[in-house]
Amino acid sequence: MKKIDYYLTIGWLYPDLMSTYGDRGNIIVLSKRCEELGIKADVKRIGLEQDKKEILESDILFMGGAQDKQQEIVNKDLLEKKGNNLKSAIENNVPGLFICGAYQFLGRYYKTADGMMIDGLSIFDLYTENPGIHNNRLIGDIIVRIDDLRFKINDLKKEGNIHKSNLINHKSLLVGFENHGGRTYLGKNIEPFAKVIHGYGNNGGDKTEGIFYKNAIGTYLHGPILPKNWELADFLIQKAIFTKYNRVVEIKDENHVLEDEAKQVIVRRYLS
Amino acid sequence: MKITNVAIIIACKIISKAITLFNIGSGSTWPGHIALALNKNFIKEQIENNKKLKVILIAGTNGKTTTAKLTQYLLEKNSIRVFQNEEGANLLNGITSTMIKYSNIFGQLTYETAIFEVDENSLPLILKEIKHPAAIVILNLFRDQLDRYGEVNTIALKWEQSLSDLDKNTFLFLNGDDPQVYYLSKNLKTKNFFFGIDKSFMKKKDIPHDVDSIYCPKCSSKLVYNAISYSHLGDYYCAKCGLKPDRISTFSDLKIKYPLFGKYNIYNINAAMLLVSTVFDIKFEKIEKYIEGFKPAFGRQEIVKFQGRNLIILLSKNPTGFNQSIEALSESSIKNKNALIVLNDRIPDGRDISWIWDVDFENIIEKVNKIYISGDRTFDLAIRFKYISGNLETRKINEDLYSLGSNIFVIPDLKNSVKIATDRAAENETLFILATYSGMLDIRKIVNGKKLI
Structure with missing residues (x-):
């Protein structure tokens, strides 16, 4: 195959509003x-x-979490202006990573602590409810397993000739930190992003974490998620190249000793 | 009730002595815990029984300890008797303990003034007990330990509600350069004053990354900044609704010799100056001349000698604080600098360390010879450095030492990191230690213990 120059545009949605939890790290x-x-x-x-057309010109989309006031401003802009383009990008297999507040926006609705209903973009079949101020926020270190994601990469392998080191098999654990008041419930036949091993995840009850839809991932993991869980960054990039060029990019084996140690600190804390 | 409180004070003083004597814990919060369990109205009643005592409350995300200590220093220089709570004892328990410590056995506080630094979440609780403070200072509001304090808007809202109960006898000193803090004044009955810094100190034009309040607190439009001092502090206005702060005291006309480096300390010093001159009616010349002689608190730029090397410890507990410490290090005239950066994730530090990605660590790399990284979350910090310093090779030298390129060393064990950083330093090198809260306390133990391992 002839070598071609790959070029990707990373679309960072609302960087100065939705960037409360170190989300810049993902970018x-x-x-x-x-x-x-x-x-x-x-x-x-x-x-x-x-x-809003800049969304359609992006090859990877990213949007982080924020505080309530900023979320209100963004929600309005999404519902009135940019939401349709975000929906068509995701439906057209553009890979995306949507953290916490961004993840909640993409669902059907968010019910606030005082019972107000806020419309979402209904891209993901899920809804989120805040059970009220007398219930705790779900806060703490979180460890999840990503068997489902590995499955998705196997699909990619069928479509193109992928190097085996591309498979996410690195003990398949991801670690992060979660901090959310809302509890998210997935619709039927919806694939969660991961399974909770330690922590709360979507709602603290059903052990699901996040959502996996087309090539988009919604998750409560910040930390930020990508620096320690480098496999996921590679995955998004591969998906983007595949979507845009219909090619599979070679991933070289890299030295991840710091990332592995950083993960192990949290894994040892809760699972040993 | 009075007799009960006297009994409580005597009992707690004895308990406090015992705690110190047998070295079984910190005496700075336990007495307060016990006193409040015995009488939940203890603070309210003691304040009521000591009507002459002027209470000053100091709140804000960063700078409380320095501002409180400086205020006490300036008042004492002007012969005013003051007591204040110990650093960190800034919740209800700590404040109660402080009141017990300084009460005589008749339950009287024979001081003119009490200065309490108050934790962000505790300010509304304290104001329920102390309904008529003489003065309140609010230094700033930044994101800090979101897992513990919640979002800055939530804190601002809680503050606003509790401040609205105060009457016109309370002086309120607000940072006019911080939009959200400035706007707290809008509907209050208090006597409001604003401090800031001179525009010549505001050197940034572009809005930095570690901001929280760059949207108008009144109408939610994006604010326009003529200049920025740091984070979201600066010279701003709202083009849509016209919000623009005025009457900001910057003390630009005085020739103050600032004893501490960093812009954040100019804010702290100006806040203390404004408070002391306004509330106590002391002339500027009786304040200004003492400022140069102020000695900072531990972990706030104090220089410590350790194994023949100079250490300067800078508490750095949130993105804005860290960025300010880095700026202070960069601007300091000290030559041959090294840095030890300590990241812990215990309760006093905040369990969530995501914020390290909002710190501009790239600004430190060029300014120091060597960087040492340590703490409970050493490796997370090391990854942060991996991504800013080009394609550096990571090497595991042994279980307790990794290198990142030739000048960055990753040492998970804190004692070991202090040992290596001082052993390897030349005599003329100064080690700046930037540490989160519990890291700073651990460093203090290591340095005061003098001996390593």
């Missing part, structure tokens, strides 16, 4: 990882002032 990792893989990558900041 830093995606850009740096692209560079290491020889992929030219540009980060496009898509805020209130930018046109």
